[in-house]
Amino acid sequence: MAVAFDEMNGQGGTEIRQAYQELSRWLTETPPDALEYRRQEAELLFRRIGITFAVYGDAEAQERLIPFDVIPRILSAREWALLEKGLKQRVLALNLFLRDIYHGRDILRANIIPEDLIFQNPVFRPEMNGQDVPHDIYVHIAGIDIIRTDPENFIVLEDNARTPSGVSYMLENREIMMRLFPDLFARHRVAPVERYPDELLAALRSVAPRGAAAEPTVALMTPGIYNSAYYEHSFLADKLGIELVEGRDLIVKNDEVFMRTTEGLKRVDVIYRRVDDDFLDPLTFRPDSALGVPGLMSAYAAGNITLANAVGTGIADDKAIYSYMPDIVKFYLSEEPILKNVQTWRCRDPQDLAYVLDHLDDLVVKEVHGSGGYGMLIGPAATKATIEAFRDKLKREPEGFIAQPTLALSTCPTCTAKGLAPRHVDLRPFVLTGSERVTIVPGGLTRVALKEGSLVVNSSQGGGTKDTWILAD
Amino acid sequence: MLSRTAENLYWLARYVERAEYLARTIDATLRVTALPAAYIGKTNEWDSALMTAGVGQSFYDHYQEANEASVVEYLSFASDNPSSIKNCIEAARLNARSVRTALTSEMWDTINAAWIELQAVWSKGTASREDLAKFLRFVQETSLRFDGSAYRTMLRNDAYWFSRLGVHLERADNTARILDVKYHVLLPEEEHVGGPLDYYQWTSILRSVSALTAYHWVYRETLKPWLIADLLILNDTLPRSLASCYGNLVRNLDQIGVAYGRQGAAQRHARGIRNRLEHSNMDDIFQHGVHEFIQEFIADNSRLGEIVTKQYLI
Numbered sequence: 001m002a003v004a005f006d007e008m009n010g011q012g013g014t015e016i017r018q019a020y021q022e023l024s025r026w027l028t029e030t031p032p033d034a035l036e037y038r039r040q041e042a043e044l045l046f047r048r049i050g051i052t053f054a055v056y057g058d059a060e061a062q063e064r065l066i067p068f069d070v071i072p073r074i075l076s077a078r079e080w081a082l083l084e085k086g087l088k089q090r091v092l093a094l095n096l097f098l099r100d101i102y103h104g105r106d107i108l109r110a111n112i113i114p115e116d117l118i119f120q121n122p123v124f125r126p127e128m129n130g131q132d133v134p135h136d137i138y139v140h141i142a143g144i145d146i147i148r149t150d151p152e153n154f155i156v157l158e159d160n161a162r163t164p165s166g167v168s169y170m171l172e173n174r175e176i177m178m179r180l181f182p183d184l185f186a187r188h189r190v191a192p193v194e195r196y197p198d199e200l201l202a203a204l205r206s207v208a209p210r211g212a213a214a215e216p217t218v219a220l221m222t223p224g225i226y227n228s229a230y231y232e233h234s235f236l237a238d239k240l241g242i243e244l245v246e247g248r249d250l251i252v253k254n255d256e257v258f259m260r261t262t263e264g265l266k267r268v269d270v271i272y273r274r275v276d277d278d279f280l281d282p283l284t285f286r287p288d289s290a291l292g293v294p295g296l297m298s299a300y301a302a303g304n305i306t307l308a309n310a311v312g313t314g315i316a317d318d319k320a321i322y323s324y325m326p327d328i329v330k331f332y333l334s335e336e337p338i339l340k341n342v343q344t345w346r347c348r349d350p351q352d353l354a355y356v357l358d359h360l361d362d363l364v365v366k367e368v369h370g371s372g373g374y375g376m377l378i379g380p381a382a383t384k385a386t387i388e389a390f391r392d393k394l395k396r397e398p399e400g401f402i403a404q405p406t407l408a409l410s411t412c413p414t415c416t417a418k419g420l421a422p423r424h425v426d427l428r429p430f431v432l433t434g435s436e437r438v439t440i441v442p443g444g445l446t447r448v449a450l451k452e453g454s455l456v457v458n459s460s461q462g463g464g465t466k467d468t469w470i471l472a473d
Numbered sequence: 474m475l476s477r478t479a480e481n482l483y484w485l486a487r488y489v490e491r492a493e494y495l496a497r498t499i500d501a502t503l504r505v506t507a508l509p510a511a512y513i514g515k516t517n518e519w520d521s522a523l524m525t526a527g528v529g530q531s532f533y534d535h536y537q538e539a540n541e542a543s544v545v546e547y548l549s550f551a552s553d554n555p556s557s558i559k560n561c562i563e564a565a566r567l568n569a570r571s572v573r574t575a576l577t578s579e580m581w582d583t584i585n586a587a588w589i590e591l592q593a594v595w596s597k598g599t600a601s602r603e604d605l606a607k608f609l610r611f612v613q614e615t616s617l618r619f620d621g622s623a624y625r626t627m628l629r630n631d632a633y634w635f636s637r638l639g640v641h642l643e644r645a646d647n648t649a650r651i652l653d654v655k656y657h658v659l660l661p662e663e664e665h666v667g668g669p670l671d672y673y674q675w676t677s678i679l680r681s682v683s684a685l686t687a688y689h690w691v692y693r694e695t696l697k698p699w700l701i702a703d704l705l706i707l708n709d710t711l712p713r714s715l716a717s718c719y720g721n722l723v724r725n726l727d728q729i730g731v732a733y734g735r736q737g738a739a740q741r742h743a744r745g746i747r748n749r750l751e752h753s754n755m756d757d758i759f760q761h762g763v764h765e766f767i768q769e770f771i772a773d774n775s776r777l778g779e780i781v782t783k784q785y786l787i
Contacts, residue, residue, distance in 0.1 A: 224571075230570070234573040237574050248477070259475060260475065260477070262475075262476055262785045
């Protein structure tokens, strides 16, 4: 694996890149123990505010902090403009694709995507066949994971079209950075991210069912306090000024959705739901779900409620579908994709499978339906035994996997026990789609793999976060 | 607001209030039991501490004997006592987490910081009397800070009123329970009235509702059992008296009623209890029987909790 492109020091550490000039100067002026002191202060703030996440199956660490790195990740205005254009294009295509899959299916008839990849896919929702959703929008909130391997290109690693999380970190990281490093901000012109909650609320209101009141009522639906992203749910509800509801707070009557309040039942028009499809409605999906609302899907079918994101969007961020995204963009928009895809071998294809089995040492193998960095093989870092175990799995169930080259993700200077050192990063910007427009707040969540050499940035696997700065010109 | 939010606010306030009351009870009991035996008589003060906490039964499922070590452990730290101080703080934080959006950051910070301290400092209980005193102070200060931040930072809307309902219902219950357990030392016809035994019992009662100094200011008298009963039951200038709690409960319920544009069973029931307290005097109460009066009050008070729940919280 080649030496990674460093976002501050460039390829091979020969130059300080333009966007990092001022930060670099500041770093040479700032003693290392001052940074360490700030880091501790940041941690204390996070804990006091209660920004925690839960790791499933780890009783000891029921509430853990995601480590926060105080060195910001910086993008220039020019880089952001390119990224923004590419993200809008991608999300537009995702929405058109979903509308098509659940209606006319032109893309299948054009033989661009094999039918069985849709119909045999557990995240395809037959309940959504032929059902119109308000304003034809399926993915209202998308989190697109972006990586870089060189200064020229942004590459999409993953589309998150279901219930992407992490935006609270984008907002809180900025809040804490501004508190800790006012002087550093004064030396930069950083685009603000604080209007995200307003943009989100506007987008959610704009997609209310056509019959809804002029001032539609929006609620955020959470699985509850034991969910790993509960902090984010309550944080967002608070910032948006909307009720944070659980399934038991909602009731469906005559195909209309209501919240139980101290003054009786109150009609709800839009639900920003952070509950997976499977748990939304025990009458339609999992009957054992206690998180859902009986009859919700029936109200949805009647067009009386908007669910954001729509039901069935999983089919668009499935890792097997991912490999077709460049074709999907071309098919619906007749444009060349601005953001690249990572080269992907589909193990369901015998030729690809043969190649993958021959190159397990070099590849990253992922479960088609996996997330959170679980169930993944990183060939170069794996032991012989793990590789052999994966070989068996691949042979048994090839359609469950895809493989990608091990990419040298770009690095960014990060505080470590031994001082500043490069660590691999990715970026998750959040793309909002309302009835009128697509908006992206300039920024996103930068995740950083804190272990030396590690490529896994997921918080559940020891990743941390950084504040992401988009510089104004 | 969501019924569940109101419910969480209500219980959050109750748990914090209960934790403080337990701390005060332990504190008062420690003081009495530190006296020479001649001053406290044969009653087991730790046993009555359990009774005032309403866990007199369940305690003996886990322990043989009620003494300082076992009762302090059970009331403060025991996981299997649903209303131990530790469980109260944990339940309070659980409720707080569920309604973070309805709390001000100061209130959340108080509960969250208390919960963090509980785990960081007190996870192994207390090792000495000094430690215990620190712990009890920590619990009382948490409650004061929580109450203070609610008072100073919350919007005066239904969220605030439901939280106050929790405080006053819990407080009324606690004061009534002390009276229920100790009523016999307040009876004027008890034969050893005024003996040194009773004197320390009386101070202990007053201390556990933080009313010892208040007593002297209100009555300018040495401790008299019927005046103590008067203070705790009928005197609405004392924040922990039953009359004061009901003055507040009626006011908070009326505010909710006005905001929502309708009254209900909860308002009527609370007003009924308040009127009875207003029209009573200690002579009548003693004649009727203090014990019966208190028992009735406890039942009425918990009935109000049920009515509020039915009317607003589910």
